[in-house]
Amino acid sequence: MIETDEDRADALFHALADRTRRDILRRVLAGDHSISTLAANYPMSFAAVQKHVAVLERAGLLTKRRQGREALASGDVAVLRSAGRLLGELEEIWRGRVARIDDLLNQLKE
Template identity: 75%
Template sequence: MTDDEDRADALFHALSDRTRRDILRRVLAGEHSVTNLAEKYDMSFAAVQKHVAVLDRAGLVTKRRDGRQALASGDVRAVRSVGSMLTELESIWRGRISRIDELFTTPEKD
């Protein structure tokens, strides 16, 4: 497996969870403390920390410390890379669909 494939796996794994997608939306809008994020969800602080860690490992979120607080912010470039991957996949599938359409519209030769 290539590094690009590993990166794609990490990105899509991180985005596969509804809570992580919501956290990502919040931190893309502005930096939040993990404590503040945890207050928004009906789960433990540790669970939210784990979600943020998954997003961080995927490169979608960056974390920094400010005293005792862990702060998270979204990485727009990483989100754009996900969009680029999806656009590439869409292009491949559109090409396949076009070839199938051509097969159906090309008259058979006897």
């Protein structure tokens, strides 16, 4: 079980690091898909797609629910927004460093 914000971030970025998982996420964000429908889109076994879905689910990027005999996957935009906020925070730190370098260079010119 994911406990801290850092653990959540690790799980999130690990899940997004794989192109197949990013593609699965795009599909489920556009609408609910059964795991078997998802599996039909990739040149890998059903079990391999299930593993990718499990990684996305552990990261909170998608949820599964039963509908009859099928498991349907749905994407969670809120989790992506939290990733965007985290990246925004990191960007602000980076921009602050660049601004300090600019200040130092300007001081050297004077």
